[in-house]
Amino acid sequence: MKIRIFLLFVSAxxxxxxxxxxxxxxxxxxKKTFELFELKSLDEQMSYFxxxxxxxxxxxGMESMSKDELKELLKMYQxxxxxxxxxxxxxxxxxxxxxxxDGSVRTYGTWNSTDAITGKxxxxxxxxxxxxxxxxxxxxxxxxxxxxxxxxxxINIKNTxxxxxxxxxxxxxIVELSTKKNSKASxxxxxxxxxxxxKAREASIVYxxxxxxxxxxxxxxxxxxxxxxxxxxGIDFINGPNFQNFFxxxxxxxxxxxxNTSDEFKTFAKENGxxxxxxxxxxxxxxx
Numbered sequence: 528m529k530i531r532i533f534l535l536f537v538s539a540x541x542x543x544x545x546x547x548x549x550x551x552x553x554x555x556x557x558k559k560t561f562e563l564f565e566l567k568s569l570d571e572q573m574s575y576f577x578x579x580x581x582x583x584x585x586x587x588g589m590e591s592m593s594k595d596e597l598k599e600l601l602k603m604y605q606x607x608x609x610x611x612x613x614x615x616x617x618x619x620x621x622x623x624x625x626x627x628x629d630g631s632v633r634t635y636g637t638w639n640s641t642d643a644i645t646g647k648x649x650x651x652x653x654x655x656x657x658x659x660x661x662x663x664x665x666x667x668x669x670x671x672x673x674x675x676x677x678x679x680x681x682i683n684i685k686n687t688x689x690x691x692x693x694x695x696x697x698x699x700x701i702v703e704l705s706t707k708k709n710s711k712a713s714x715x716x717x718x719x720x721x722x723x724x725x726k727a728r729e730a731s732i733v734y735x736x737x738x739x740x741x742x743x744x745x746x747x748x749x750x751x752x753x754x755x756x757x758x759x760x761g762i763d764f765i766n767g768p769n770f771q772n773f774f775x776x777x778x779x780x781x782x783x784x785x786x787n788t789s790d791e792f793k794t795f796a797k798e799n800g801x802x803x804x805x806x807x808x809x810x811x812x813x814x815x
Contacts, residue, residue: 549630550620557632557658565611573598576666583670599690608640632658642682652678692808696753698786704745704777711742717776721769730756754789761795
């Protein structure tokens with residue numbers, strides 16, 4: 528009886544899929560992206576993704592990625608491996624929160640490849656992937672689930688992703704400060720307090736103070752995931768409880784911002800009296 532019910536359930540799904548032209552089209556799109564990935568036709572593959580793509584990477588602790596960031600990740604895989612091939616155990620339709628078929632695609636399968644440097648065959652990699660689509664049939668969300676750490680460790684590559692600086696949204700502040708004759712002890716006490724305050728409330732990736740031997744100069748380094756996070760920091764700083772006290776301890780001597788800073792951030796800084804020198808990338812990368 529249970530087997531009969533299960534078969535009826537599966538039959539109902541596949542009957543629904545066979546009459547769902549949207550799912551059929553999306554299934555072909557998902558399969559096509561894998562085919563192009565295997566062929567290392569990356570630019571053509573990316574044409575099937577929406578510019579608003581949200582990509583969920585397989586690595587532990589990594590945040591969602593944009594379309595450009597996904598492209599860099601795929602580029603890294605293609606440089607690391609040859610003879611990429613995916614064998615699907617099954618392709619399945621996805622459902623919304625109410626259990627209704629929504630045109631999305633799911634698949635379980637196995638990836639095989641060879642190490643691009645040694646030519647040795649890698650161990651089969653079991654994986655699960657999902658694809659969600661927008662109204663134009665572009666992939667608006669994709670998630671990959673497999674042992675990314677084990678995969679990269681198998682070819683002695685740390686589980687990081689190189690992203691060219693010119694393509695990175697990260698921005699960094701390099702702020703040179705004078706200590707206004709305050710003692711090193713009082714400076715250390717204040718910066719330790721401020722560090723804990725910022726850590727508990729804001730989204731900075733790096734936040735650090737570095738003092739000279741004579742205690743007269745401090746370099747402040749701040750790094751943010753994007754201009755929006757940096758802008759929010761500026762808004763919180765100006766309107767927060769530490770703004771006035773900061774300038775009791777420090778005077779800004781030089782303020783450099785590196786990265787692809789948004790016009791919105793530049794306008795905010797100018798309107799609030801910050802004199803900043805902006806520098807853009809001419810080479811290099813960051814690893815994530």
